[in-house]
Amino acid sequence: MADTKKESPSSKKITCLTCRKTKVATSFYVNSNPLFITEKFEICKSCMNEYIGEKDANYLNRVVSVLAMMDKPFIEDLWISRGEEWSRYIPQLSSFPKYKDMKFSDSDNYFIQSNTDANEAEYIDEARHYNKKWMGEYTASDIDYLEEYYTGLDRDFKIVTTNHKDYAKKICKASLHMDKCFQDVLNGVSGADSKYKSARETFDTLSKSAQFSESQRGQNDVGLGCFGVTFDQVEQRKWVPKHIPMDKDSIDKMIDQFASIKESV
Structure with missing residues (x-):
């Protein structure tokens, strides 16, 4: 069976x-x-x-x-x-x-995360890729941060020279690093305080070297031209030219004579 x-x-x-x-x-x-x-x-x-x-x-x-x-x-x-x-x-x-x-x-x-509202959707951004412009490996959100920060610097300081462009990119990267270090401080990560302090000092040093600060706004603006820089300095009372009297030329004397004629009429 x-x-x-x-x-x-x-x-x-x-x-x-x-x-x-x-x-x-x-x-x-x-x-x-x-x-x-x-x-x-x-x-x-x-x-x-x-x-x-x-x-x-x-x-x-x-x-x-x-x-x-x-x-x-x-x-x-x-x-x-x-x-x-x-x-x-x-x-x-x-x-x-x-x-x-x-x-x-x-x-x-x-x-x-609910997908009923596309504007509230979140994505995991972990992939890092080399970026030629920023000379390093960054995530997509990192690149967005760097580009937006650079645009802000260019708007505030009118970056034109190669030297300023180089400093601007370094400042953008320093700002990104400082922001991440500060986030670690908020999250209570061990040793984050010293890392944030070092990142902040690097950022401040770069900003001062490039004269990218509120007190320097306009002075490094090569797009204003010589007269624009001078006007800006005068308005901020950083440079006021001293009046130096000069001898009147023939034109000045003619103007004075015409004024006298007008007054005598």
């Missing part, structure tokens, strides 16, 4: 799409994403845990990306109660009946 005993779900073998190893079904999470027709999510728990990794600056990003792929929700209270540990969060998420039918779109707005 033939053995008609059916294979139990737990003994079924599945090949992981990542490590390509064939493992028992219990080594995989239950699939809830309708885009995948399999009962199990075909990336094993070991590969999933390895991808999520240790807690660092992008730890939560990786957790949320996996939840999105699995079409499972991010529940803030549950996440916190599980110590913000993936290995403790996902089993509880699967075992609680009230979370059974929830999808990723049902996630708390703790980390998930």
Whole structure:
């Protein structure tokens, strides 16, 4: 008599799409994403845990990306109660009946940004690429900051000479670095105070060397021309020419004579 005993779900073998190893079904999470027709999510728990990794600056990003792929929700209270540990969060998420039918779109707005308003959408800007103009590796948001700052300097000081252009770009980069150091100070990063102080001193030194400060505005404006610079200095009482009397020439004497004629009429 033939053995008609059916294979139990737990003994079924599945090949992981990542490590390509064939493992028992219990080594995989239950699939809830309708885009995948399999009962199990075909990336094993070991590969999933390895991808999520240790807690660092992008730890939560990786957790949320996996939840999105699995079409499972991010529940803030549950996440916190599980110590913000993936290995403790996902089993509880699967075992609680009230979370059974929830999808990723049902996630708390703790980390998930609603896409109903395109102007409020956020993006992760981590890629750094070499930029020839700024001679270094920067993210897209870094380049935006540098370009906007340079435009502001050019508007305020009319940068024309090659020397001023070079100083302006260095000042822009120093400002970007100082801003990042200050953000670390606000976030309580260890040693951030000394780094911010050094960044600020570098920025101030460059600004003074290039005469890019409020007190120097207009003096380094080569676009004004000689008369423009002189007028600006006079208006700011930085230079007032001393009156030196001169002998009258024939034209001046003729003007005086015409004035006398007019008065005698």
